[in-house]
Amino acid sequence: MQFDLSSKITLERIPERYYRPTDAIDKIRQTKFEKIDTEIYDNDIQGSVQVAAEIASIIKNKQAQQLPCVLGLSGGSSPLNVYEELVRLHKEEGLSFKNVIVFNVTEFYPLTHQNLHANSRIIQENLLMKVDFIPENFYTLIPDGEVKDIHAFCHAYDQLIANKGGLDYVLVSIGLVGNLAYNEPGSNIGSKTRLMLLDDQSRADLKLFYNNTSDIPSYAFTIGLSTLMEARQLTLTVWGEHKATIIKKVVEEKADDNVPASLLQLHKNAKVVMDVNAAQMLTRLSQPWLVGSCDWTNKLTRRAIVWLCKKTQKPILKLTNKDYNQHRLDELLIKYGSAYNVNIQIFNDLQHTITGWPGGKPNADDTNRPERALPYPKRVLVFSPHPDDDVISMGGTFQRLVDQNHEVHVAYQTSGNIAVGDEEVIRYLSLMKNLSAKYNKNGADSDAKLDEAVRALLNQEDMRPSIYKELLYVKGQIRREEARSACRFIGLKPENVHFLDLPFYETGTVKKGNLTKKDIQIVIDLIRKVKPHQIFVAGDLADPHGTHKVCLNAALAAIDELKKEGIMDECRVWMYRGAWAEWEIDHIEMAVPISPEQLLNKRKSILRHQSQMESAPFLGNDERLFWQRAEDRNKATAFLYQELGLASYEAMEAFVEYKF
Numbered sequence: 001m002q003f004d005l006s007s008k009i010t011l012e013r014i015p016e017r018y019y020r021p022t023d024a025i026d027k028i029r030q031t032k033f034e035k036i037d038t039e040i041y042d043n044d045i046q047g048s049v050q051v052a053a054e055i056a057s058i059i060k061n062k063q064a065q066q067l068p069c070v071l072g073l074s075g076g077s078s079p080l081n082v083y084e085e086l087v088r089l090h091k092e093e094g095l096s097f098k099n100v101i102v103f104n105v106t107e108f109y110p111l112t113h114q115n116l117h118a119n120s121r122i123i124q125e126n127l128l129m130k131v132d133f134i135p136e137n138f139y140t141l142i143p144d145g146e147v148k149d150i151h152a153f154c155h156a157y158d159q160l161i162a163n164k165g166g167l168d169y170v171l172v173s174i175g176l177v178g179n180l181a182y183n184e185p186g187s188n189i190g191s192k193t194r195l196m197l198l199d200d201q202s203r204a205d206l207k208l209f210y211n212n213t214s215d216i217p218s219y220a221f222t223i224g225l226s227t228l229m230e231a232r233q234l235t236l237t238v239w240g241e242h243k244a245t246i247i248k249k250v251v252e253e254k255a256d257d258n259v260p261a262s263l264l265q266l267h268k269n270a271k272v273v274m275d276v277n278a279a280q281m282l283t284r285l286s287q288p289w290l291v292g293s294c295d296w297t298n299k300l301t302r303r304a305i306v307w308l309c310k311k312t313q314k315p316i317l318k319l320t321n322k323d324y325n326q327h328r329l330d331e332l333l334i335k336y337g338s339a340y341n342v343n344i345q346i347f348n349d350l351q352h353t354i355t356g357w358p359g360g361k362p363n364a365d366d367t368n369r370p371e372r373a374l375p376y377p378k379r380v381l382v383f384s385p386h387p388d389d390d391v392i393s394m395g396g397t398f399q400r401l402v403d404q405n406h407e408v409h410v411a412y413q414t415s416g417n418i419a420v421g422d423e424e425v426i427r428y429l430s431l432m433k434n435l436s437a438k439y440n441k442n443g444a445d446s447d448a449k450l451d452e453a454v455r456a457l458l459n460q461e462d463m464r465p466s467i468y469k470e471l472l473y474v475k476g477q478i479r480r481e482e483a484r485s486a487c488r489f490i491g492l493k494p495e496n497v498h499f500l501d502l503p504f505y506e507t508g509t510v511k512k513g514n515l516t517k518k519d520i521q522i523v524i525d526l527i528r529k530v531k532p533h534q535i536f537v538a539g540d541l542a543d544p545h546g547t548h549k550v551c552l553n554a555a556l557a558a559i560d561e562l563k564k565e566g567i568m569d570e571c572r573v574w575m576y577r578g579a580w581a582e583w584e585i586d587h588i589e590m591a592v593p594i595s596p597e598q599l600l601n602k603r604k605s606i607l608r609h610q611s612q613m614e615s616a617p618f619l620g621n622d623e624r625l626f627w628q629r630a631e632d633r634n635k636a637t638a639f640l641y642q643e644l645g646l647a648s649y650e651a652m653e654a655f656v657e658y659k660f
Helices: 007-011 024-030 044-064 080-093 119-126 150-163 200-209 225-230 241-252 260-266 298-312 321-326 330-336 339-351 389-403 422-439 444-458 465-490 517-530 547-562 596-607 626-643
Strands: 037-041 069-073 100-104 106-109 169-173 194-197 219-222 234-238 270-275 379-384 407-412 497-499 534-538 572-576 590-594 651-658
Touching: 037 044, 044 069, 044 080, 044 169, 044 234, 044 270, 080 119, 100 119, 100 150, 106 119, 150 194, 225 260, 234 241, 234 260, 241 260, 241 270, 298 321, 298 339, 298 626, 321 330, 321 339, 330 339, 379 389, 379 517, 389 407, 389 465, 389 534, 389 572, 389 590, 389 596, 389 626, 389 651, 407 465, 407 517, 422 465, 444 465, 465 497, 465 596, 517 547, 534 547, 590 596, 590 626, 596 626, 626 651
Parallel strands: 037 270, 069 100, 069 169, 169 234, 234 270, 379 407, 379 534, 407 497, 534 572
Antiparallel strands: 106 219, 194 219, 572 651, 590 651
16 A cells, blocks of 8 residues: 555645756856755655765764764654654664764753653664664753753853763754744754743744644743854755745745744854645746746646736736746747747636536536536545535535535544534533533433543543543544534535545544554545545645645555556546645636535635634644634635635635656
């Protein structure tokens, strides 16, 4: 089974030569807009292996000189694959860490014994304890007891680094606001080690690692920018499309202390190592025509035309030869012969993506439609990572499929139980107790259990594992009933609602397990049962806790296995987005219009998920509620079509076909 097919989705759309220069001259041309050395890899595994190889080389060179190797390492999730590869190099290739000295570059404050996300703990458990590292050579920003003089503690840490000869190599990651370690926006380039108050964005980023918002630390010790700038070598690792916007600022825009990581442009020996997803907004990937000749596929041509329309503030059919020539798109004139020809081609291409029949229109010519007319009605299977992603991301399309008499099934891949706030549970448990008092006069045992559960929620210190497990069950049931309510509103048959409860999710904590064959087999069994002609999956990889990506990989792995049996021969797979991002227009292959009334109904179906409104623990970094962000994105897609000169709609939901 293939467990990471989602990583290949982007690669199919971005030719390797746009991010992997063939020689020095090609690299100079491609990176003309980049102000810091960058390396782009297909995925985080490849990039991490290369970073680990560089660290190993530095360690060996120091060993050859009989000198210590002083490293600055960070916690978090970004360096974990680097640490895993270093452990492999130690066990399989004899890499020794006996001459290595490690400083952790940042640490939360204050720390408790329950803080599993302590950076020092992550470094030790994932690397140092698995190799022949001498424990006394690990220096951490965790104070020994209460800090009476924070300034003196920080100064001593800087002095200790200096006494060891300075940092030979530093491995760091970046936050969504451009913080380097925890040097927050506004940090001075001359700053030393200090205690930082984490801003709201940095604390929001940490929600991924904590069950309760109240447990997220407010402070962190961090090595200062001056110490990082003095390191003899520094590597910034960046993985995932959610970092694409900030890394473009770091790499291509002017160095600015409001984006501390951009100050690495001034470092003598720093570089950024990233995967394609993180690099997708760099000029050489997003507008490759600005750095050289292109392989003009239909999608790249569409991207260029949309970009040109925005630059000139013209609709497609008003673009001229002069517009193309002035904006380095003269290659398209050579290929198509004139602006008129390319304009018509792309206008028609976009026009053909629009359909009010997402399941295909029966008894109609489907030559230029995104979905086939036959068979009709179709069996449709919608995979929803959480019990609300279906209506948030494709609620209008979901409704159309039902209204157009297709046999629609929805499969909720996870219970979503940890995303229910404790206050919601208290409300439901109190209701249950009141109902029990009226209708279950002899229910003393059940009343006692309800009382115990409410007390545990009100006083977290009394939370026993058995009680916590029961509360997770209650939270899961709340999500189920909300999903059933939304499906009833849409008109879906109760027997067509499936709850898969994939095992990778059911850890009871924010941190989830790895995707396994057991998860994939559950998906395979459902697809075999439904035998769909159409499958919809969430292609949204930027959710704050990574569940969408795992659920997508589960579905794609199942599809990959089943295509060998012929079950997928008559099936098309469509990827939707919406909860965290929307498809860019050059990738859209089906756009389903939504009228004002349909948009209002979509909002009502989203509002059926009451636990995910204002009190939801995982709203991400977007302050808008789910129905608000969904409507805004749907309206923005429709407005972009309108700006390009196509029909004007209230809103649109967008889809990309997955080719398997």
